[in-house]
Amino acid sequence: MCQRGEGQFFDILVQRYMEKAFRIALDFTRDSEEAKDLSQDAFLRAFSRLKQFDGRSSFYTWFYRLVVNLCLDHTRRKGKIVWERLESEQDNGREREELTDHMSRPDQEAIAGETKRRVDKTLEAMPNKQRTAFLLRNHQGLPISEVAKVMKTTEGTVRVYLHRAVAALRQCLVECI
Amino acid sequence: MKLSIERPATMCKALEEDLVLYYYGELDGSDTARIEHHVSDCAGCRHFLGDLQRLLPQMAIPQDLPQSFWDDYYRETVAKLASHREQRDGWRNLVAPMRMWLIPAFGTAAVAAVAFSMILGTPDLDFLRGQTQERIPHEIVIDSDQLEFFKTMDMLESLSALERLEARPITSQPQVSAT
Numbered sequence: 001m002c003q004r005g006e007g008q009f010f011d012i013l014v015q016r017y018m019e020k021a022f023r024i025a026l027d028f029t030r031d032s033e034e035a036k037d038l039s040q041d042a043f044l045r046a047f048s049r050l051k052q053f054d055g056r057s058s059f060y061t062w063f064y065r066l067v068v069n070l071c072l073d074h075t076r077r078k079g080k081i082v083w084e085r086l087e088s089e090q091d092n093g094r095e096r097e098e099l100t101d102h103m104s105r106p107d108q109e110a111i112a113g114e115t116k117r118r119v120d121k122t123l124e125a126m127p128n129k130q131r132t133a134f135l136l137r138n139h140q141g142l143p144i145s146e147v148a149k150v151m152k153t154t155e156g157t158v159r160v161y162l163h164r165a166v167a168a169l170r171q172c173l174v175e176c177i
Numbered sequence: 178m179k180l181s182i183e184r185p186a187t188m189c190k191a192l193e194e195d196l197v198l199y200y201y202g203e204l205d206g207s208d209t210a211r212i213e214h215h216v217s218d219c220a221g222c223r224h225f226l227g228d229l230q231r232l233l234p235q236m237a238i239p240q241d242l243p244q245s246f247w248d249d250y251y252r253e254t255v256a257k258l259a260s261h262r263e264q265r266d267g268w269r270n271l272v273a274p275m276r277m278w279l280i281p282a283f284g285t286a287a288v289a290a291v292a293f294s295m296i297l298g299t300p301d302l303d304f305l306r307g308q309t310q311e312r313i314p315h316e317i318v319i320d321s322d323q324l325e326f327f328k329t330m331d332m333l334e335s336l337s338a339l340e341r342l343e344a345r346p347i348t349s350q351p352q353v354s355a356t
Binding site: 007010011014015018019022023026032036040043044047048119137138139141143144159160162163166167169170173 | 193194197198201203225228229232233236237239240247250251253254255257258259261262265
């Protein structure tokens with residue numbers, strides 16, 4: 001591939017996959033700046049590792065795997081910080097709730113905020129594989145067969161991960177009432 | 178996120194996984210029919226499925242981002258890729274001319290080393306041999322000569338002893354007297 005052709009090829013790849021890459025990263029990090037950095041890193045990594053792409057899976061499966069692995073590494077490294085951030089967000093949420101009471105905002109909105117925080121926390125506490133299976137299936141809409149390819153595992157295993165993740169989230173929401 | 182969960186009366190735990198897969202449309206035809214039939218009769222499972230249908234799509238609502246965000250994102254990513262490519266190509270350009278000369282250079286160096294060792298190999302060995310002989314102390318060399326002398330003396334002594342034996346007259350065996 002000549003250099004100019006290579007450049008054009010990557011421009012097309014960026015155009016085609018930037019939104020998906022960013023949204024996957026955002027699902028994992030819930031921080032748009034981090035998601036932006038991680039998804040851009042994924043493009044750089046794809047660029048330097050393109051020779052490793054053997055063509056056995058489709059390009060997007062290979063690329064999604066890169067994005068997911070980067071996100072998992074990132075959350076692993078920043079696990080403690082993320083928790084601290086969540087805790088502080090919770091505190092802020094409590095303050096906000098108190099304020100909302102004084103301002104007579106609808107209770108339902110406050111409860112919905114609390115619910116969202118609980119969902120985020122449950123997702124954060126979930127084992128990486130369960131969370132990955134859930135986010136790729138529920139948020140990205142990948143069929144289980146594709147999720148299995150991205151995660152390099154069997155469809156049966158993904159079904160189990162997905163079921164456990166959904167059950168945990170539902171349990172958290174039921175407790176929230 | 179709108180909260181509208183109703184606690185199901187009783188749901189069939191054994192069917193929980195199938196209900197999740199049914200919600201995602203991941204069951205085959207016969208299993209789908211089986212679940213639909215069951216849900217129509219079971220209030221608990223109907224509640225559970227209702228919860229999934231209400232809650233799961235709300236979790237996945239994508240954040241709407243303005244077009245300017247995507248334009249910036251694209252520009253930044255392409256710029257990062259271009260700089261990465263330049264960096265890589267820079268290294269390649271630096272190494273490429275060297276790579277062309279690398280094999281001939283190693284070959285010439287190897288041939289030169291072999292030739293050098295062949296020319297200078299023998300005097301080196303002689304020198305080493307000379308050095309080892311020089312390292313033996315003088316006293317030890319003398320001692321070894323003396324050892325040879327003593328060995329010769331021993332041999333002469335044993336020869337004269339033999340001669341003495343031969344020269345001695347043969348005497349009769351002494352008679353043993355009976356007691």
